[in-house]
Amino acid sequence: MIDSHCHLDLPAFQGDWQSVISHATSAGLTRILIPGTQVSQWSTQLAIQSYANQNTKPISIDIACGLHPYFLSTHETDNDSALSILERLLSQSSARMVALGEIGLDGHIALPMLRQKEIFEVQLRLASEYALPVILHHRKSHHLIFESLKKTGFAEGGVIHAFSGSIEVAKAYIEKGFYIGVGGTITYDRAKKTKETIVYLLKHHPDRLLLETDSPDMPMQGRQGARNSPEYLGEVLEALGKLGEYDTQTLDAITTQNYFTLFHNTLFRNSQKKA
Ligand SMILES: [Zn+2]
Structure with a gap:
């Protein structure tokens, strides 16, 4: 199992990320992707990656970096720098x-959408320049994200993480080369619309699904109020299994393959570029 979205570098894990990694390993995870949120966290992400490389095989850590809208400043000059x-x-x-x-x-969030879009579009252009896929955050913003993707002509694909939305929205992302991040939302009974979408995707686009926890956020059903952790990823896999089509073992294999197709082509491309 691969957790394609886990903020192990954030303060919630500061005191015990080593043991979180070892619990995740015992729970059957083989890899974790730590997305970036702000420039100051980059060194922590790298430190966790080096630790995993040396100490916790067979788990591997991948990292991304970027500016998450939550962590943007209300001071324009801070964002520019x-x-x-x-x-x-x-x-x-x-x-x-x-x-x-x-x-x-x-x-x-408080930062005006117009400014958020400017910063988002600069980052989409950077991702194009470096041929990197993107990890997308959405909240009441699918239509605006599509506007920016169109405006920048972004074509490297990526994942729309913690997806919630309709079948139509999911299809529109897939047409643009995106994968769909499936997390704790589907463990909740009330998530009817998102579950309906995932049932559709399991039938028509299983090759575009990724597993994620979004730890320390988005706790699974029954764990509300507690810190989420990658060791609970199996609960997402089980919930996905209950939505039909595949048993959990097959879903594990499919989502693992999808992860490598999306993110490790990038590593391959980068090593070619470097050589
Ligand atoms: Zn996140």
């Missing part, structure tokens, strides 16, 4: 990243 640092980071270390993200648009 974060973008230039990100640009420098990419020029020096893009070979260490499997994607650019987590980036996106959030309808619930």
Whole structure:
């Protein structure tokens, strides 16, 4: 099992990420992707990756970097300088990243949408320049994300993480080369619309599904109020199994293959570029 979206570098895990990794290993995970949220976390992401490389085989850590809308500043100059640092980071270390993200648009934060879009579009253009797929964050913003994808002509694909939405929206992302991140939402009885969409995707596009926890956020049903953790990823897999079509073992194999198709083609491309 691969957790394609886990914020192991955030303060919620600061004291015990090593033991979180070992619990995840015992729970059967083989790989975790840590998306970026802000420039200052980059060194923590790298430190966790180095630790995993040396100490916790067979689990591997992939990393991405980007400016998450939640962590943007209300001071314009801060965001401008974060973008230039990100640009420098990419020029020096893009070979260490499997994607650019987590980036996106959030309808619930104070920063005006117009400014969010500008920052999002700069990052989409950077991802194009480095041929990196993107990890997308959405909240009441699917239509605006499509506007930006169109405006920038972004064509590297990626994942729309913690997907919730209709079949039509999911199909539109798939047509643009995106994968659909399936997380704890489907463990809840109330998530009718999203579950209906996932049932459709299991039937028609199983090759576009990825598993994720979004730890420390998005706890599974029955664990509300507690810190989410990659060791619970199996609960997402089980919930997916209950939606029909495949047993959990097959779903594990399919989603693992999907992960490598999306993110490790990037590593391959980057190593070619470097050589
Ligand atoms: Zn996230």
